[in-house]
Amino acid sequence: MKILISNDDGYLAPGIIALARALADIADITVVAPDSNRSGASNALTLDRPLSVHRAENGFYFVNGTPSDCVHVALTALMPEKPDLVVSGINNGQNMGDDTLYSGTVAAATEAYLFGIPAIAFSQVEKGWLHLEDAARIAREIVQHDFGSLPRPFLLNVNIPNLAYAEVRGVSSARLGKRHMSEPVIKAQDPSGRDIYWIGPAGAAKDASEGTDFAVTAQGYASVTPLQIDITNTKLMQALASDLA
Structure with missing residues (x-):
């Protein structure tokens, strides 16, 4: 079994090191990850400059780009054969509910999915x-x-x-929950007195009802949510067609 491993916390992050160690004796692994933390990068690809690839002493490849860049480069340039599976993580913090839209961890897995390869994104809550x-x-x-x-x-x-490990109650399927709107940006000033803005933290859970990833993990289970790429609102197609007729 051949597995490609990536993440968004960077190639030196404890999460990707632990994941690679855990999978090393069950698969032929290749690790390609960003050179630094790229959390929140979503599915961005770098198109305005070339990318550089280097190899660390532990054998991991690192790229001066996004998580999607890393998987894209790995699949189209670095790996002679397509892997059987791509895994991303383990992320330092949850990717639940609306987080999945912004997550670089999920984006790395999504890039593999777009190439027709099964993919799993892993995060700690x-x-x-x-x-x-x-x-x-x-x-x-x-x-x-x-x-x-x-x-x-x-x-x-x-x-x-x-x-x-003994306290985790098992693994359960779950749907995505929903969050309230993000907190406002945090305004500050740089050393020159110019206004700068930090993106505020994610909003609290809005829908953490039974069956959501928020609820399942709160009950002590690891949540597994199947994702899809088609974001067409099919319920509105007929109404839209009527309006455009």
Whole structure:
């Protein structure tokens, strides 16, 4: 089995190191990740400058670009054969609900999905890497799962509670929840007295009802959500056609 591993926290992040270590004895792994933290990069590709690829002492490749850049370069230039699976993470913090639209972790997996390769994005619910090795063990078990009922390719988003392995109650399917609007930007000044703005934190959960990723992880399960790329609002197609007639 050949697995490509990427992330958005950068090639030195503890999450990707733990994930690579957990998968190294069950697959032929290749790691291609950003040279620095690119959280929130979403599905951006770098088109205004060339990209550089370097190899670290541990064998990981790192790219001066986005998570999508990393997977794109890996699949079209670095890997002689297409991998069987692409995994992204383990992210330092949750990617649940509306987070998936902004997440570089999910974007790396999405890029693989667009190339027709099954992909899984892994995140821990809380920041700080608590029980990271346990999360990597759960990620390994999910990677080894058959998923025989799913069409190929598939795109899965996984969030793992920051719990000891024995305390995680299992793995459960879940739908995406929803968040309230993000907090306002934080205004400050640079050393020259010019106004600068920091993007505010994500909003609190708005829909954390039964069956959502928020609810499932709060109950001690790792949540698994199947994602899709087609964002067409099919319910409005007939009404739109009527308006345009």
